[in-house]
Amino acid sequence: MLRKILNIAYIVFFTQILYANESRILRLSNNDGLSNSSITTIFQDSNRLIWVGTWDGLNVYNGAEFENYRSNRQDSSSITNPVIRQIFEENKNILWITTDYGINRFNIATKKFQPYYLGYKDKETFREHSFLATRNSEGLILAASYKSGIYKFNTKSEDFGPFSIPEIDKNNIIQLFFDSSDNLWIVNDKNEIFRLKIKSDKITEKQKITPPADFLHLCYDKKEKIWFQYENYTLGYYSIQTEKFSDWGSKPYGELNEVLENEGNILFATNTGLIQYNKHTKTESILLSGIPVLSVYSGTQDILWVGTDSQGIYRILPPQNYFNTFTSNNIPELGNYAVRAIYKDAENKLWIGTKGGGVISITYLGATLQQARKFTTDDGLINNSVFSLAQGPNQDFWIGTDNKGLNYYSFQEKKIKSLKSNRIFNIRQICSVYALLQADDSTLWVGTSGNGLFKMTIFRTPKGEYEIKNYKHYKYNSQSNNSINNNVIYSLAIEGDSILWIATRGGGINRMNIKREYFTAYKNDKSDINTISSNDVICLYIDNKKRIWAGTTAGLNLLTEENGKVRIKRYTEKEGLANSNIHGILEDRTHHIWISTNKGISRMNPEQEQFVHYFYNEGLQDNEFSDGAYLSFSEGQELYFGGVNGFSVFHPDQIGMSNYNPPLYLNSFKIDNIDQPLNLKNDHPISYKQNSLSFHFSI
Template identity: 25%
Template sequence: MKILPFSNISTLLWYILVPYIVFNMSVYGQEAISFKHITTTDGLSQSDVNDIYQDKFGYMWFGTHDGLNKYDGYGFTVYNPDSEKPGSINSNLIYNIVGDDEGNLWIGTTGSGLNFFNATTGKFVHYRHKDGDSSSLSSDHITTLYLDSKERLWIGSRNGLDMLDLSLPSKDFVFQHYNSVQTPFIAGWDGTMIHTIYEDKNGQLLVGSPSGLFKLAKDANGKDYFGSITSTIGLPNAAVRDISEDSLGRLLVATGQGVYGQVKGKGEMLQKFYDGDFSTLLVDNDNRIWLGSNDGLLLFENTSGDTLPKFTDRFVYDSRNPASISKNIIKSLFLDNTGIIWIGTNGGGVNTFDPGRKKFRHIRNTSDPNSLSYDKIRAMYEDSHGTLWIGTEGGGLNMLTKKNDNGSYNAFKHFNSIQRTFALTETQIGNRKVLFIGTEGSPGLFQLDISNPNKVSENNLVPQEFLGGVFSLLTDSEQNIWIGTYGSGVHRWMRTKNEGEYEKEVFSHYSNSTNSVPSDIIRSILEDSQGNIWLATGNGLSMISAKERYKKRPKFISYTNNPENASSISHNYILSLYESHSGELWIGTFGGGLNRYVKGKGDTADSFISYSEKDGLPNNVIKGI
């Protein structure tokens, strides 16, 4: 097991509304987790995945029986021995991978020693055992690798433990050996292989072998050695396969005779909390414990330091479920820097699962008369009272007050006179809170007094004198209303001194004017943090600057696709707009994927960076961000 330390990564999270299938599952259970499989069909060189690692650049690396695999999320680069290519890797049998802060890798093989991969040059340097050379590796059969906080690389093999001080120049590298016949040595070691190496939160180095657990200590002369602590902490005389700690700082040890953990108040003594033979152990970001075995993947809840972890479930291959784990023999586990768990199997390639991914609950129309009125949703809005409004395409408008929301979503009030609701926004008129409702047809706009959520009624709907359908609404920072239509341009209703009255203007497209709105189809409207008004239109992205927004005839600045300019917006039909917390404007299109607006500086023109299916989007139609 390896956990990559968290890196300082700034992440933009966007929700993209595309067609999907969601299985209604319990939180955890055999049917609760859908595993994604990465196999030879996807480019993985071989299906036995002995080790997994993520480098500083975010690339995933897999050690297999047919080479070293680098995965970028889309495809593979496979490193195999090549006698005609100097600097290639020297073995196909890859068992261990660790890396440093520069992105370089150390790779353990079985039979060909240790390889160093230079991330800058892309070449490998080989380190082998040499008979008669005490500074070389103890064995070419590497079983485990660990890079500690002091820049020491620890190499476990079939012939003991070696240490390489990476703080030294490579020309001064000397392998320091720890085994029963050398000084420093491993006291009580039976001469067989090393299974695992781990540095705990206090910087204490622990080593697991078929003979139990060993700790780095100093002898009477002040020299380092590894002494057995198997019996002193309550472990049986069994093989120690993996070691970790939970977020509470408790030591966890996976052995051939069960998994052991510490309990608060019991000191360093370990207690068994599950029986079995386990090969690998991982603690996720929620402090849950995952154990790999020859009979599937096991999960344990681990919420209190006063009690031992509790078994929750076992995940095994199920031929009837294509989303089950691909094979039962688990060889490696890895937690990446986003919290996703990667699972290496024997014969089933790689499996992945994101434990932080939220489970979707479905809110649907049912036989309950107070359920959601219709399943096709076009608009959602939460008003200042916390009331949830849901507009449907054919089933009217739904209202759920905070008072009536008991979590079951079966207390909706229905407004059936408005069958198709496309947009919602709230404004303040005097001492009244008013909801504007955009609909299909004429009139396309309604007002509803929502000042008292308990007295809101369909009888209070007030149609406005507005011809045509309304697809988008915005209440700006000055409480003015912007109304986007499907074919009649954008309407601006500016507040006057008379309560409830507006000065109304319509801005339409004029083919002979480059300063008009580029299309009369307005799908979305957004006011950014600088006070600019952005319009998603049927023929490009358009903006009214903060200085122009209240003018009688404001100037529209528009952005359209230019096939000969890769930095232009990727598509002319704009569906959705979003400004991030950092002030970046994101634009969703109808076929051109996702765009990020980049404001020009000085003489540099404004530009766009686009993201499409080739960059990992599931679809190029972005309906919501």
């Protein structure tokens, strides 16, 4: 019986989800598959694969895993030595790797190494950096070995021959490289430096460069400067364009290993860390400290790959300061209390309700805090756990707390006051207020945690205080077919002046026809995917198209009406959410939906159903956010989300999306788990006796 098993394994895959970078710094070490954690050199090839040289072999990283190539003296097609010094590309199929014993031409498709010893065949050499190689933009490849001269690679014969350079001691070369203008630089062990111009494999100009002082190290920054570290550890550089030397100040650096100019920055890799100098602001910052950095490479998407001595690789993504975050570090008044409510008053003063720490008023300009003041029970609050803040009449606002009663802030008197009982209503019926909604100048809706829903008509007395004119209490009634179906209410949203949407914890969503006082419930049915994802509903939002968004502890739900019938669509982690425990929902002015969760914030394009996720390491207060702590200001131009460690504010239109489109690369083809050549140009016959076929891709 013919048996065919197709097993295609994708290391990375394409879905609807577009991820923002979850972390700014990622460390990769021996635990992640590196052959050794001391990194000597890093290179990214045309296929976007990262090649890593170490003290114990060559590695290639495809974004998900490492593949190792080690030296094996019993295998002539393996790499010649475990200590890797240089990696560069001849073309997308061929790499060159220099080691402490031999130069290797590596065929990526066949995974075979062709060794070149430049006069040291069958001879031992124990000197570090004995072999050097370099390539210019025209494809000329030159190589050198210590005390054996300079060689040129012949692409036709695939072998090296001597390359004559008159009047230069070629036997003691310690550095050999082409700069970006195809000048050849030669440094010998006497610290003599030569610059040569080569055209059509011929030397057209030769110049000796004499530094102003004796130097310890020379590094080329891959742009237009040759850097020198002098004996007192200060730096200077030679400009290739101006052909002049300049000092780089008197500040001493650690021992210099490499210099890289990248996107307006100069990076100095030293034995004490990685230093970044910003050419525009003329300021320095320390990217890594206390770690010897041996190599640094700038890859695609401006990602820095940093090789260290014994600590593996650090992948550093460019900073994205999209989020302004406020915690107890910059607002001590916040303390260690979770943020549970956010409101902005008529003076643009921010009010933050906390769980246990009262309410805090904050005046700030941009990211700069101007003033913060805490209000607690000593200042008139009924309770220090503040769960809701909402606009009231006359520029005042309402404050719901975890106790019996209701507070409001008098804008005129600048103080917190309490709504009082009268002969019509005992205010102590209101307790644990989680939802507040001022429908018009006189109508206030109050949702409680345990005592249902209140509709109150409020008026202001001549003394400026608020009183209750009349009220209605809506509570679950098991004997009635027309009542709210749960007394724990967490969110309210009003549609026009006739429909009130009510989020309950345990009863799903209630839709109330205000005039008819008629309730319709939308609940979860485990057997019907066209129902809401959970009856535990935390938040509600009505967008610009009058669609209802409901956040639950088990996903996001979209309610739309078609031909008089409500249709429900669920979104969970399966559909692209970072996390299904939803705490808040907002819309920006470009009509993207923003969702705070237990694992960061998600931005959703509702038309394309695409998600982008943002996390703590990108500047958020934490990955965990809080129920009810969200606010949209200036028609969605400024959004606020609060959580367990403070709150974050951002402008959605300032958050850019990367246009980088990574190529899909086939890095492994196996039959019965045995690697096959990747340079297949024709059909590859597969026997019926072979059980499995697998392809591994990376981007």
